[in-house]
Amino acid sequence: MIDKKELEQVKKGTENWEKGTLGKVLSKRGERKEVFTSISGIPIERLYTPEDVKDLDYGKELSFPGEYPYTRGVQPTMYRGRFWTMRQYAGFGSAKDTNARYRYLLEQGQTGLSVAFHLPTQAGYDSDHPLSMGEVGKVGAAIDSIEDMRVLFDQIPLDKVTTSMTINAPATVLLAMYLSIAEEQGVPFDKIGGTIQNDVLKEIICRGQYIYPPKPTMRLTTDLITYCQKNVPRWNSISVSGYHIRESGSTAAQEMAFTIADGIAYVEACINAGMDVDSFAPRLSFFFNVFSNVCEEVAKFRAARRYWAKVMKERFGAKDPRSMMMRYHVQTGGVTLTYQQPLNNIVRVGLQTYAAVVGGTQSLHTDSYDEALCLPTEGAVTVALRTQQIVAEESGACLTVDPFAGSYYVEALTDEIEAEIDEYIKKIDEMGGTLVAIDEGYIQKEIQNSSYIFQKEIESGDRAYVGVNKYIMEEPPATGLLKVDMALGDIEAKKLKKLRAERDNAAWQKALDNLREVSKSEENVMPAVIEAVKAKATVGEVCDVWREVFGEYRPKEFV
């Protein structure tokens, strides 16, 4: 990036500055700390100069937006063309409650939907299962059957919105319901757009909503991907997620490294299932976290985009440029929000939004400031959405593409994070791949270690956390929190009882028997799942068929 002569001058200039201008100040007054580190613990220098980027090859490592290796973004115009999709993850109570929230959000200018399912649905249980006690409608919408799904999308045209669904082990079941509702609305499958999370590996690593052992659960994953590739061409059939890895305590580089490791495992699984890499890779998407340390986050996104492009091209021999583009959704860091002085969270989310946008995201959820206390209230959700709109319309972040590029600091940090990602991928390869690394607890232990170090830094005061270990104040308890009615469990249970009594049980039985046979074979399960949900089989009933065929997963705990 810089010629030799100029570099010599910079070097000399730096030495002079250190001895002169800087030296004089340091001799009088030291700095606040001996060592400065990013929130992920990366040591940060006092000053970055052209020397730090002297080896950066513009054409090879940065290039142009919309061109390999996509460091500067996946589209040539980025937000000058159009803003990212503003997509708030929402769901609570019954399908009806959630439908009302969706319609409110769409009226407020939100551009896509994102479904939060309650934990029983995510774990493949019906609302009336003993393990669902107390959980019904708590952290998402209670969806047991196609009838709930119909209410969830009532008066929402599925050819006009795109929908993201956070569902993993039972992903095939919920997608089958969504497709069936689209069909009822008269929307053809090639007009439906959206994303399904369908990332079971990170459930095993850190999020906990697993059902089946790794091998059969990966088969469901690849069946869904294959089915969409043939039938629902605009659907992102997986969202490989680092979000929860970061929430569990990883550093920024670990978040990207372990997500890419999972991504590699899925690509390998699809190739092993007989697919050509370019037939499915354009529909792979990702999901990341964003913390308040703006430059580190921007560098993290740029590094991951570059690294993934190289993986797809060099390791998997992808030829279609779209296979090499890392497209992703971002959610601001839930774990960064504090219970103490909750209004401060608005500022945190503001910084994180800015970082996600400068980092080049395709879609964004902003957390509500009251999320460390309860499910977000409507007022808090509105502020969160407005935060995105302020960054889009007022901050200037959208005027030019990849605005931080060329900063000595950000480029050096991008290189450093990419090198760390590469180190982890090499290590995981040596261990025998992602599944082995997970089975041995390597990835889990790395994350837990980072979480432990961070906690110690907070407790020792080495790392300041406003309202938590610094600038603490007495506050009255929060009021006006959103509460989900405990009686909902009974209401949903009654609904299920009625459904089971009134459906055509012969058709239902036949559909489940067929699903069982298909699941034992190597045939794609999706058509049989669609048939089952149309025959009003519930999420729990479909998942029970697989519990019987595949068995249940019990993780080893690595504490």
Next chain:
Amino acid sequence: MAEKKIKIIVAKPGLDGHDRGAKLLSRIFAEAGMEVVYTGLRQTPEMIVEAALQEDADVVGLSSLSGVHNHFFPKVVELLKEKKLDDVLVVGGGIIPLEDIPELKKAGVAELFGPGTPTPQIVDFIKGNVRS
């Protein structure tokens, strides 16, 4: 003779998968000299109490971030009583709104620790209140 180690069951009741806190505290408790049994996810109150019985635990630590504490925490205390394990100290943590705390304490949960609680505070509480 060395003092008997405090034995603690760290448990995740219900379907909540957020176990960062539970795992972190398991490590902190072990470093503080306690014997720790972490149950893993998806525990029913019955499973937790069975573990307490089998392990002859002194303390049960419950962690929940999905809003099911009002249902699960009192149930664990109740079942412990049924098994004549009245003297087992029950503590809880996670996303517990302040307004829920009085009711939980009345039900027999000794203390609740919200987000941002310094871990030494939790260790001290346990050491100060565990059965002797």
